[in-house]
Amino acid sequence: MNTAAATSTAELTLHPIGHVIASDESQTYLVVIDEPYRAALRGLDQFSHVTIVWWATECDTPEARNHLVTDLPYAPGVEVGVFACRSEYRPNPIAFTTMPVFEVDVDAGTVVLPWIDAFDGTPVLDLKPYIPVADRIRDVSMPEWLSDWPLWMEDAGAYFAEHSTDFGD
Amino acid sequence: MNTAAATSTAELTLHPIGHVIASDESQTYLVVIDEPYRAALRGLDQFSHVTIVWWATECDTPEARNHLVTDLPYAPGVEVGVFACRSEYRPNPIAFTTMPVFEVDVDAGTVVLPWIDAFDGTPVLDLKPYIPVADRIRDVSMPEWLSDWPLWMEDAGAYFAEHSTDFGD
Numbered sequence: 040m041n042t043a044a045a046t047s048t049a050e051l052t053l054h055p056i057g058h059v060i061a062s063d064e065s066q067t068y069l070v071v072i073d074e075p076y077r078a079a080l081r082g083l084d085q086f087s088h089v090t091i092v093w094w095a096t097e098c099d100t101p102e103a104r105n106h107l108v109t110d111l112p113y114a115p116g117v118e119v120g121v122f123a124c125r126s127e128y129r130p131n132p133i134a135f136t137t138m139p140v141f142e143v144d145v146d147a148g149t150v151v152l153p154w155i156d157a158f159d160g161t162p163v164l165d166l167k168p169y170i171p172v173a174d175r176i177r178d179v180s181m182p183e184w185l186s187d188w189p190l191w192m193e194d195a196g197a198y199f200a201e202h203s204t205d206f207g208d
Numbered sequence: 209m210n211t212a213a214a215t216s217t218a219e220l221t222l223h224p225i226g227h228v229i230a231s232d233e234s235q236t237y238l239v240v241i242d243e244p245y246r247a248a249l250r251g252l253d254q255f256s257h258v259t260i261v262w263w264a265t266e267c268d269t270p271e272a273r274n275h276l277v278t279d280l281p282y283a284p285g286v287e288v289g290v291f292a293c294r295s296e297y298r299p300n301p302i303a304f305t306t307m308p309v310f311e312v313d314v315d316a317g318t319v320v321l322p323w324i325d326a327f328d329g330t331p332v333l334d335l336k337p338y339i340p341v342a343d344r345i346r347d348v349s350m351p352e353w354l355s356d357w358p359l360w361m362e363d364a365g366a367y368f369a370e371h372s373t374d375f376g377d
Contacts, residue, residue, distance in 0.1 A: 051222040051263055051331070053300045072291075076299055079276040082288030085351030089291075092302060094220055107248040119251030120314075122241075122258075122335040125342065130245055131222045131333045133261060133302065137343060145289075162220070164300045166291040170357070171348055172367070173294065174306060177360040179340055182254030188339070191346040198341070 055162035057148065059093060061155055068155050070163050072148035080150070080166075084143035088169035089150065092135045094162040095127035103128050114184035123182075137169055137192065224331035226317065228262060230324055237324050239332050241317035249319070249335075253312035257338035258319065261304045263331040264296035272297050283353035292351075306338055306361065 057072035070091055072080060083089060098104070106128040111117050121129045134157065142151040150166065169175075181188065189198045226241035239260055241249060252258060267273070275297040280286050290298045303326065311320040319335065338344075350357065358367045 049224065049331075051224065051268070051333075053220040053222060053302075055218065055220065056299050076276065079289035079291040079299070081277060082286075082292030082351065086292065087347070087349040088345050092300075099220070107245065108250060117251075120248035122248040123251030123255065123337050125336060125339060129334055130225050130248070131261075133222075133334050135304075135336075137345065162218075164220075165298055165302050167294060167304075168292050169345060169348065170294060170350065170354065171345075171359045172357045172361060172364045175344060175348065175360055176257055176306070176338060176340075177362050178256070179338065179344065180256040181339065182251065185339065188341045190340045191344055192341055193346050195341045 053094070053164055055094065055164065057163040059091075059155055059157045059159060059161040059163060061157060061159045061161075068152045070150040070152065070155075070166065072150070072163070072166075074148065077145055077148040080143055080145045080148065083140065083150065083166065083168060086140055086168040086170075088137055089140050089152075090135050090137045090167045090169060090174075091150075091152075091155065091157075091163060092133060092165035092167065093157050094164055095132035095134050095157075096162060097158075098127045098129070098132040104130050104132065111184065117184045133164065137174075222263070222333055224263065224333065226332040228260075228324055228326045228328060228330040228332060230326060230328045230330075237321045239319040239321070239324075239335065241319070241332070241335075243317065246314055246317040249312055249314045249317070252309065252319065252335065252337060255309055255337040255339075257306055258309050258321075259304050259306045259336045259338060259343075260319075260321075260324065260326075260332060261302060261334035261336065262326050263333055264301035264303045264326075265331060266327075267296045267298070267301035272301065273299050280353065286353045302333065306343075 056076045060069050108120050109126050127134055136155055138152045225245045229238050277289050278295050296303055305324055307321045
């Protein structure tokens with residue numbers, strides 16, 4: 040087991056494969072995959088949920104990438120590392136969002152979603168189907184500062200609507 | 209909503225933040241975070257599970273990145289797009305693995321895991337805590353070709369041990 044050899048500072052290169060369309064005005068939320076990659080969508084419509092892997096462009100600055108410890112807007116006084124929260128400030132500003140798949144059109148390259156927490160125009164890097172055996176944890180625990188949060192994504196909307204004032208919105 | 213402006217071919221740059229240590233011989237599986245990023249681990253020990261975002265180095269070739277449709281070793285005769293499976297062949301070879309967090313040592317930069325499906329030395333890009341409200345889906349459905357798979361990650365080991373011969377292992 041050679042641990043030293045693996046430490047690398049080499050840069051890796053990503054190519055956006057599409058982008059997010061997010062319009063609160065028209066309540067339209069989708070991913071559009073660029074033409075060369077559309078064949079990769081085949082079969083995604085058979086899954087109930089997809090994880091969209093996207094690039095937090097606004098956090099792709101040296102300052103944001105070095106912002107390693109952060110305050111939590113939902114937990115006053117708690118400061119944690121960015122690997123212990125889902126902040127978009129991180130050394131590599133990769134974000135992901137799991138959402139229901141409403142509709143997939145392979146030819147048009149579109150994946151229609153109910154919503155997405157990414158800005159209009161956000162670069163998309165990958166799509167992965169939600170597969171319970173890999174992604175769905177039965178016995179889960181969370182820190183004290185998240186202990187009131189719901190245990191299912193389906194309950195997120197109602198919870199955050201009820202508690203929106205707690206988070207300074 | 210300006211959809212055209214967002215289509216981008218710009219390259220984005222990742223920096224590995226650490227690497228995987230995976231030794232079947234010694235049954236040792238961990239992530240080692242490079243020194244400059246270790247502060248970001250603060251608080252991760254409060255979560256039961258973490259998602260390790262890693263780079264499938266062996267699939268970082270033009271050929272592998274253009275391999276958009278693939279056979280499924282576990283579903284003979286089914287050919288799907290790489291956005292409908294978790295193959296490491298994908299336009300951006302970003303992979304992720306969700307695992308229990310056994311131990312976090314912020315100073316040493318280590319996150320000990322029970323196992324990981326990545327090779328020794330694999331570059332690590334990010335760590336994200338598993339947060340049920342974002343990641344845990346109550347009502348999920350899968351394609352027919354996965355319909356026998358367990359609905360919980362905790363049942364993966366027993367299932368794949370029992371069915372290993374089905375997958376040509």
